[in-house]
Amino acid sequence: MLDIAFIRQNPDLVQAAVTNKRQELSVSDLLAVDKERREGIASIDAKRARKNQLAALVPKASKEERPALIEEAKAVRTELEALEPKMTELQKRFDDMMLRVPSLPRPEVPIGKGEEDNVELRKVGTPRTFSFTPKDHVDLVTGLGLANWDGPRKFAGGRSYALTGMGAILEMAVTRLAIDMLVERGLTPVIPPVIVRERALVGTGFFPLGREEAYAIPADDLYLVGTSEVALVSLHADDILDPASLPIRYCGMSPCFRREAGASGKDTKGLYRVHQFTKVEQVVFCVPDEEVAEKEHYTLLGNAEAILAKLEIPYRVAIACTGEIGLGQTRKHEVESWMPGRNAYAETHSCSTLGDFQARRSNIRFRKEDGTLAFPFTLNNTAIASPRILIPLLENHQNEDGSVTLPKALVPYMNGVEVLRPKA
């Protein structure tokens, strides 16, 4: 969501953002509705003013004058009752359109349509050359007994799995490693609710466009979140933050639920694309200053890179093009980890700045030094998402006999286990 005043003044900029982000919205239609809405407000307000005026006159009027006043007041009310539903309808149309207005991409974001237009910025670490044919993670996981594939698919459906034995410990280890690193860097750990009201999803920008991606609980009118970002941002919905509290930096850990609608047939095997996973997510609220936000953005990106470095996983960083960034994002970097089983880099982290997009929708404000209210900026980035991260972790550190030598940093979190060995 953007400021309607900004949209009025810069319709071309906004329409360009719509086009570049491959969204669908006519800014001129939006402005037409806005104009009609404002005219409606003016005429309704005038009638309400008259209504209030008459209501004040009635008790002061003499017995003789009173019936005429009440009669006029009734007439005004009838007129209002005719106008108000139209106004409500108009306002709803306006609100719906406003929810589809994208934020403006930052100048450094390349204009493009799809993944192929993302721009690689750097590669860090060198993919290992194997003296044997490396196994993919499905074979490794199966050989090491880290997951049960078949059981869950029978009772929970496709894209489900159960981490078992050291597989379960491994997920706890990588998430705990990530949390410890982030706490060390000053983020506040949070375990938030994952069952939320619609307003949290609208407020963070996942709804209405991403409605199909969320699991719904219709009996209670609730939804399962696809990321703890939804809860961490909503934590401050309707708040007026103390400027001294900014920046607020959280790291949330939660299960994440995604229907993966529209991905049918894609990545159906293994741990890459699943309906339920665990993610440690970083979320920041900061003052609405592009320089400050940029600094926070690269700090979050750096945190994710530091975690990958600890796990000794080669990766590359790319800046996503306009066609690949979401409605609210003004800038997004993707971190892709090297997955030998794919012989390719694949996305494991996503770092975004959203400007005041989420703050506007969630009504999160802070009081500036001069006493006026302003919307803060929000940012977020994956710290670690498991089990997807287990793919590069296992594949990069595998040995010829199917065992996996764990990176040193992980050993303390694995009760001292240094090597995962295949079942006999």
Place this chain on the structure above:
RNA sequence: GGAGGAGUGGCCGAGUGGUCUAAGGCAGCGGUUUUGAAAACCGCCGUAUCGCAAGGUACCGGGAGUUCGAAUCUCUCCUCCUCCGCCA
């Protein structure tokens, strides 16, 4: 799940149908006074929206209704509190 109670501005709190701008207090800001501070006194002190402005409109947890007129009456939802039941 059942029964009861409560939600008013940054905070406390008055207000159960009509003095148009929701009393009062606290906190905050500006000023007078003072060597300085405190105290005292005076003034300012919610948000959104429409308008060039004057000014208007909306908001007393959310939504709907009754009425010429609703913070106040009715319905409904949400949140919190108390008790009962169930439960990791």
